[in-house]
Amino acid sequence: MSEIVTLGASQLTAGFRQRTLSPVEVMCAVLDRVTKLDPVVNAFCALDEEGAMSAASEAERRWMRGEPCGPLDGVPVSVKDLVAVAGLPTRHGSWTTSPDREMADAPAVARLRRAGAIPFGKTTTSEFGNKIVTDCPLTGATRNPWDTRLSPGGSSGGSAVAVALGMGPLSLATDGGGSIRIPACWSGVVGFKPTFGLVPAGSATSWTALSTLGPMARNVPDAALMLDAMTHETLNGGSVTGGWSRYAGMLDDSIAGLRIAYCAAPAGISVKSPIAECVGRQASTFAALGTRVDETEVVPLADFYGDGRMHSIQWSVFFAQRVRHMEEADRTLLDPDLKALADAGAQVNTATFADALFARHALAASMETFFQHHDLLLTPTFHCGPPPVSGLPAHLRQAPVLTAWCNQAGLPAISVPCGFAGDLPVGLQIIGPRGSDALVLRAARAYELARGDFPAPTGELQLPGDMEIAP
Known part of the structure; x- marks a missing residue:
């Protein structure tokens, strides 16, 4: 993986500020990466290369004047194909939708643009985001960046794969029952589902009354920076430490003294042993950070x-x-x-x-009571590894047991890579009470720093000879 495409959003903007990187150089590198890898993994269903390069040129001129328009100026961001991006169609992974280009951005995309981000492409999804793998009749199957024989999860699989493989540092995705956190877990990236309603969805994106928009990134600070941009209507200047920064600006605060509940598996849920062991080891990491960790059942x-x-x-x-x-x-x-x-x-x-x-x-009322005694809850993100491409096995057709309840209760939850089960990444899920998004992100960042760097997939991908991407 070339050095530029391994850089996170904050590293890119630091390079722009120091004039050691340019937005045009970065966008070229990202688009080259997409050209090289996407034929294998099928993470993108639409690109706006001309618009992206034009926006990158404008961002470069602003940085040269020392006048960035916001904290993400010149940073490439992909957008799941359930969310409108002006100039690109919104197909929802479905032949039943119009191929016409959108005239306006969804609210969250508009806010990202105002922060300077450059939406350059749409990522694949299951049809209307209906299931936890990413395949559909319109765009076919998306593949796991660690093993192309497997699914990356869904329905935000395209976003997870794009971020994991350096095809842009950020992606805007949706989560109606685990659709951000599950592919983040199986692809080895960070995926954050905010408190319901925190990120403006617009009527077209929130029709299930369970789904919310959230960021996917390779690290927690980038996810927090993206959340800041999407939750503020106006931004003043390019500083990420200004008064508008509610999330990125508080990541380094200590988590010592927090009361953390750890639940290896709620009653009746069978978590595969390698996953349970991997996640179980993380409780000691939080204890070493000065928190009080209690293993407990989550009765609600x-x-x-x-x-x-x-x-x-x-x-x-x-x-x-x-x-x-x-x-x-x-x-x-x-x-x-x-x-x-x-x-x-x-x-x-x-x-x-x-x-x-x-x-x-x-359930929501019971969890409010639960969080009167605990500040945060730790669980595995998913109880087993990813299924083969394509299709959804019968044992995964029920609601995803460790993630969907957070949507029911409207709680913020993040999946952070915490190790491997065999050759595949495992996700640690950190959950907080409604409105505790900043605390969840802060705990995730503290853990991330204690864990150290998490490896990225190599990008040396091969398409299995007996399988095709096309539907």
Whole structure:
């Protein structure tokens, strides 16, 4: 991997400020990287090379004048293809959508642009973000950067792979049940799901009432910097330490004295031994940082995993609603997994759906009580490794058990690489109460510093001879 594409956002802007790097040089390196690697991993479904190079030239002129427009000026960012980017189509991974270019950015993208970031391409997703692997009839399957025979997870798999392989340091993704954290875990990057509603989604992106937008990056400071940009309507100058910086500016504060709960696996969840052992070793890291770590069961989750299928019920109903007005000709174009999900949702009666919503409210209230006694919760991000490309095995068709409940309760949660199970990365999930986004990021950064640098995949990729990317 060339040196430029290994640099994070803050390193890039430092180079721009010192004039040892230029935005044009960086954008060229990123686009060259995409040209080299994307034919193998299929992380991108659309690029705006001309627009990106023009924006990079403008950013370069601003840096040469010493007048950056914001803290991300000239930094490339990719955007999951569920989120609108002006000048590019939003296909949602579906043949049923329009190929016309968007006239305006989604709110979060607009804020990233105002901070100087350059949205240069759209990343792959499962159709309408319906499942935890990234394959769909429109764009085919996306591959894991550590082993191309495997899935990177989903539905933000394209974003995770792009970041992992140096095809841009930042990506904007969405998470409706684990869609940021799961591919971050399986691809070895950082993925943060903020408190519900913190990042403006716009009506087109929040239709499930469970999904929220969040950053993916190779390190926690870059994720925090991106979150700062997306949660502020105006930015004054290029300093990342100004008064507007609620997240990046507090990362170095101590976490000593925090009360941290560690749950290796909620009741009834079988976590693969290598993953459990890898995550279990991280508790001692937090103890060494001066926190009080208590291994405990998370009692409020018992109903979620027991008889309360709250996430699966809501998810299926929302997708039934999403496709109910489609013409029959369009319905025949849908991913069979999505059709099965929507058909299941169409069979849910009003009482069952209302029960699921009540269970959601009860879980959120119970977790508020839980976090009166604990500041943060540590769990594995996922209980097993990634499945083969393509398809979704039967044992992974239920709601992702360690991540989806955070969406139900609206909690902030981050996945940070914490080691390997065999040759594949493992994710540590750090969860906090609603509104504790800064604390979650601070704890993740403290852990990241204690852990040390995490390796990146080599980029020496080969497409398995018996498999194709094209649908």
